[in-house]
Amino acid sequence: MERKALVENIRRKGSFLCVGLDPDIKKLPECVLRKENPILAFNKAIIDATAKYTVAYKPNLAFYESMGLEGWIALEETVKYLKANYPDQFIIADAKRGDIGNTSQMYARCFFEQMDVDAVTVAPYMGEDSVTPFLGYNGKWVILLALTSNKGSHDFQFITDNDGKRLFEHVIETSSKWASPEEIMYVVGATQGKMFEDIRKVAPDNFLLVPGVGAQGGSLEEVARYGMTEECGLLVNSSRGIIYASNGEDFDVAAGREAEKLRNQMAELLKAKHII
């Protein structure tokens, strides 16, 4: 999906919500576990209930791989279901891949040719030739880890060089030379609060994928205050807060309700910024 289409979807729906499709078999509602393919059944129900309020879905690969073949099939079927029924949704394979050039190329083929998703999350540690093989696919995106939402983000991402530049700033500045804001986004955790100001100094125009609202404790208002651009420039992800909103028969209705709440907050923030 081109950037222009993504921005239009955000305006039309009054939402920059991304729903994380991270189904853990140990947490699925009883009523779903009785189905033939519980993961797929769960995902379809969540998607049907939330699609009206969202512009993106983000399956995290770990949750599918951990179930072996069955999980891999469920992932492929979920992507197919999204593409067939909700073609305006931006699909992110949250894979955090990154390897030497010829190997990253295999991953790029996997996600952009076989699975045909819109974006893949990529880890920056191995540098340019681990990232660039994901570029150059029309309308496809790299979403590079910059400043993550977890506690461990403080272990290495804040390491500072002699000029006072931190690792995450190096990652953004250097990778901005490899790819335009039409094909690269950055992961910046909602838990980083005011750090969004610093991020916007080095990535003024890039979309940011923002995990960490909800279960991880990040604030949507703060993210919007410091991170929103004139084209919004944000995709805020919520996983557990939406998909496990209820554990009963009404799990999908509850998910829809939580997604709607977030969408309503987002619409206010978009209005305040005169984007809608």
Add this chain to the structure above:
Amino acid sequence: MERKALVENIRRKGSFLCVGLDPDIKKLPECVLRKENPILAFNKAIIDATAKYTVAYKPNLAFYESMGLEGWIALEETVKYLKANYPDQFIIADAKRGDIGNTSQMYARCFFEQMDVDAVTVAPYMGEDSVTPFLGYNGKWVILLALTSNKGSHDFQFITDNDGKRLFEHVIETSSKWASPEEIMYVVGATQGKMFEDIRKVAPDNFLLVPGVGAQGGSLEEVARYGMTEECGLLVNSSRGIIYASNGEDFDVAAGREAEKLRNQMAELLKAKHII
């Protein structure tokens, strides 16, 4: 596999060779493409021809994922084949994973419980809680990226703080507090040559997984000179130089020959160090 068993295997075989099982369907010999399951047939033939000379195998996940379901099945079957027929081989899932805690835990389950390999390569960018979920499995290992073999390793891994400490040194020093040398190894590319001296200052006792000999241009002698410990402390990987040694009917024989050559060089280096 416990460290003691790994060291014994190295002594018994006079080898610290790891063969990278990275089958690219576009490069497989004609004679294999005619088989029902070409990837699995190729892997089995390579394993049978090289097992005598090796102590470890390292399938890189990208090569399997890029083939979708079929590839995933081939990977599982390859691991099963190794475990059934060559139980003394150390199996490394080269996955370069790393995600927030609850997600890394799903990956750990995938590789250590479902697939039951000995080790997984992990990317350090997201810090402690992305790595520690892989620890604590008996006889299982994290192999953390430190100083990689590719050109892009120079983009971020050498970023230096005020005290002159480089990112890869931070990664080793910090992660050494999370795990003992019985459960964590580091990836250090053979192309880094004399850098092994610096690595041994911060990781004197850890095993190092060393890619980059052969196709990528690293020197085995240099790696051994600067990197070998009294227990060897090295697993040197070769992928393309072995598995694509010939493109004809004799592809397996040629692979065996290349593996034997490397084993013979390794035996000399182990003798010179009085390890065997």
